[in-house]
Amino acid sequence: MEDMNVADVVGDYREVRINYYDGSSRTVLVTDIETPIPDGRLIVSRTDPAGIITHVNDSFVDMSGFEHQELIGAPHYILRHPDMPAAAFEDLWQTLVVEGKKWHGYVKNLRKDGGYYWVYATVIANIRNNEVVGFTSVRRKPSRKKVVEAEVLYRTLV
Amino acid sequence: MTYHFTVSPDFNPSYLSGWFIFNTWLQRQTGEAFHLELYNDFESQRQAIAEDKVDLIYANSYDASVLVRDKGFMPVACPAGKSDEAVIVLPQDSPIQSVEALPPGLRISSTNDPDVNMMCMIMLEPADLNRDNTTSKTCDTYILVAKDLIQGHADAGFFLQETFDKLSKVVKSQLRPLVRSQIQVIHHVLLLGPSLLQMHQELQRALIAMNDSPAGQSLLESLNFSAWESVEPEDTEFMIDLMDTLET
Ligand SMILES: Cc1cc2nc3c(=O)[nH]c(=O)nc-3n(C[C@H](O)[C@H](O)[C@H](O)COP(=O)(O)O)c2cc1C
Numbered sequence: 062m063e064d065m066n067v068a069d070v071v072g073d074y075r076e077v078r079i080n081y082y083d084g085s086s087r088t089v090l091v092t093d094i095e096t097p098i099p100d101g102r103l104i105v106s107r108t109d110p111a112g113i114i115t116h117v118n119d120s121f122v123d124m125s126g127f128e129h130q131e132l133i134g135a136p137h138y139i140l141r142h143p144d145m146p147a148a149a150f151e152d153l154w155q156t157l158v159v160e161g162k163k164w165h166g167y168v169k170n171l172r173k174d175g176g177y178y179w180v181y182a183t184v185i186a187n188i189r190n191n192e193v194v195g196f197t198s199v200r201r202k203p204s205r206k207k208v209v210e211a212e213v214l215y216r217t218l219v
Numbered sequence: 220m221t222y223h224f225t226v227s228p229d230f231n232p233s234y235l236s237g238w239f240i241f242n243t244w245l246q247r248q249t250g251e252a253f254h255l256e257l258y259n260d261f262e263s264q265r266q267a268i269a270e271d272k273v274d275l276i277y278a279n280s281y282d283a284s285v286l287v288r289d290k291g292f293m294p295v296a297c298p299a300g301k302s303d304e305a306v307i308v309l310p311q312d313s314p315i316q317s318v319e320a321l322p323p324g325l326r327i328s329s330t331n332d333p334d335v336n337m338m339c340m341i342m343l344e345p346a347d348l349n350r351d352n353t354t355s356k357t358c359d360t361y362i363l364v365a366k367d368l369i370q371g372h373a374d375a376g377f378f379l380q381e382t383f384d385k386l387s388k389v390v391k392s393q394l395r396p397l398v399r400s401q402i403q404v405i406h407h408v409l410l411l412g413p414s415l416l417q418m419h420q421e422l423q424r425a426l427i428a429m430n431d432s433p434a435g436q437s438l439l440e441s442l443n444f445s446a447w448e449s450v451e452p453e454d455t456e457f458m459i460d461l462m463d464t465l466e467t
Binding site for chain 2: 100101102103105107118119120163181183184185187189197198199201202203204205206207
């Protein structure tokens with residue numbers, strides 16, 4: 062994936078190089094500006110078995126700051142924030158694929174403009190005729206207390 | 220042979236006669252005998268489903284999972300442009316202005332509508348509220364939930380948005396919606412049981428065409444629907460996956 066574009070970023074930013082699991086890497090530009098999820102919304106996406114986005118709802122588009130067409134076909138790590146420890150996503154894939162179970166967790170996501178938003182995410186496998194055909198994730202607004210706990214924990218893991 | 224048709228107990232009682240008219244339409248359309256069996260609560264309807272006493276059902280998203288994945292039901296259609304959304308309502312004079320300001324010990328009044336209760340509990344999460352630090356009382360109808368709020372017996376009420384919005388002006392003037400869900404993908408769906416799958420195509424076609432005749436339009440009106448929209452198996456599978464992610 063391409064590096065983030067300075068022209069898209071709002072506010073003071075720092076540059077971080079991220080190495081992804083698939084061997085690729087890119088430079089992301091991150092700011093300290095948080096966008097809270099509006100109350101009552103659910104942010105929904107689906108991927109193929111490899112984690113490539115196939116479907117997003119309007120709330121997903123709004124919160125990510127990307128255009129719909131930029132998201133479809135992109136790897137889900139397009140939202141990966143450098144403050145998120147790799148261990149969290151290793152646990153996600155381990156739980157989903159190896160153990161065949163639902164995964165829950167608190168995730169800090171990166172916006173196109175360099176800002177971030179915290180979510181409580183659940184991911185499950187989509188099973189049709191005994192085969193995993195993709196994954197669905199639904200994210201909702203976490204409490205402040207849970208966000209602070211996650212921030213403290215993740216700082217010890219990155 | 221008489222087939223059994225039932226409607227999710229959370230339907231709005233104002234449209235009761237509409238479902239009887241629908242049942243008559245169904246018989247005329249398919250040439251089969253259908254009996255409309257209405258259950259008073261989810262418990263007794265689930266019992267009937269478990270005993271395979273249901274052949275056709277207008278089901279809520281919560282029950283769709285068991286019906287489709289365990290019982291072999293197939294989706295046919297859903298009301299066009301109508302999704303199930305929930306709203307948390309306060310007494311008009313409550314000092315609370317945001318979800319985050321809701322305190323532990325909150326007294327909740329609700330019905331036993333499972334998807335509304337689930338959506339509302341999710342909307343309380345940003346305040347760190349859950350079943351353990353709130354108390355809840357279950358009412359038979361939404362009107363009784365409104366009464367609890369107005370009479371000070373509850374601090375917050377859970378409603379289906381459609382029902383809340385249709386409450387009388389006098390009742391609504393004493394209440395205040397705090398937060399409304401915007402989920403958009405959860406809806407009721409008409410599901411056909413394994414004994415009737417052979418009529419799937421014909422029924423789906425007739426439902427979608429209902430909107431084309433004056434008689435059909437008046438039937439739709441009596442159900443408070445604008446039209447029926449076809450639902451494909453994958454649409455329902457998606458909704459079930461989504462409901463799965465929301466259950467804790
Ligand atoms: C359905 C689904 C949703 C996901 N949602 C997110 C997300 O919101 N944010 C995120 O950083 N990673 C998400 N991931 C995980 C990414 O695929 C990826 O594992 C992660 O961003 C870390 O990147 P890496 O695995 O390349 O190191 C999701 C994965 C799946 C299957």
